[in-house]
Amino acid sequence: MKLSLSKNYTNKIVKAVAEFDLIQDDDHILVGLSGGKDSSFLLYSLAFLRKYLGVKFSLSVITIDLGFNGVDFEPLRDFCRELAVPFYLERTRIAEYILQEEAANPCAKCAHFRKGAIAGFMRKKGIKKLAFGHHYDDAVETFLMSILYSGQLVTFQPKQYLSSNDIFIIRPLVYLREKDIVEAGKLLGYEPISSPCPYDGKTKREEIKQYLREFTGQKQVFYNLAAAMRKGASLERWPQSPSGEELSRKIKELWKP
């Protein structure tokens, strides 16, 4: 397969790799491939960059079969073969568990078990670096979701160390907008798998995505939100909440009816 990627894409990926120190010489990077558009593009772009980056790294792919019926993984195997990247498929019963339990927060639980399955595979193989296909819109959506639903100013990091598993997660696509990845889909030469999950498209993330889409009709709003994710943006925040005890002591001192 002849790979090509325009400057618009490589500039943003290389910027993320450089700024967040994502790849070092002799890294072996395991790409988490769901078969969706984001991780498929991630794999394609890393396979392309392999030839041109000033650091040497190797690649392999892990796909976690969540256990939904009727998913054909052969196109993924073929895609990896075309890119000359080893492909591993791990079968799990995560879907059965999630659907049976009608678990609260099914997406978070699924992501947790999926990550666990990948970490187990990495331990077996002695691999220390895992790449995920999260992009700029994912980061801003996560930031907004954490403000709205958990009152915290957090989002995922472009490079994250998981001490419990002694692995790094890297997200080389963090500077790419989702629409750019959709646009690049035609390079892949195969139709990304659509998600078999019944929760797909019905999540809080999807609501936020819709909301952001309407709200960020003014392009700058998206980038302002993204700027607010930076540490330096938090200088003018209110002080931390005092403990209940401290606050009632202060109120008692102050209020003497």
Ligand SMILES: Nc1ncnc2c1ncn2[C@@H]1O[C@H](COP(=O)(O)OP(=O)(O)OP(=O)(O)O)[C@@H](O)[C@H]1O
């Ligand atoms: N079944 C899986 N097996 C391996 N890796 C996965 C799997 N599902 C997701 N991932 C990895 O985790 C990342 C985030 O997962 P999420 O479910 O949010 O996917 P997404 O943003 O819809 O991406 P995609 O379009 O690749 O499915 C993906 O980009 C991919 O790298």
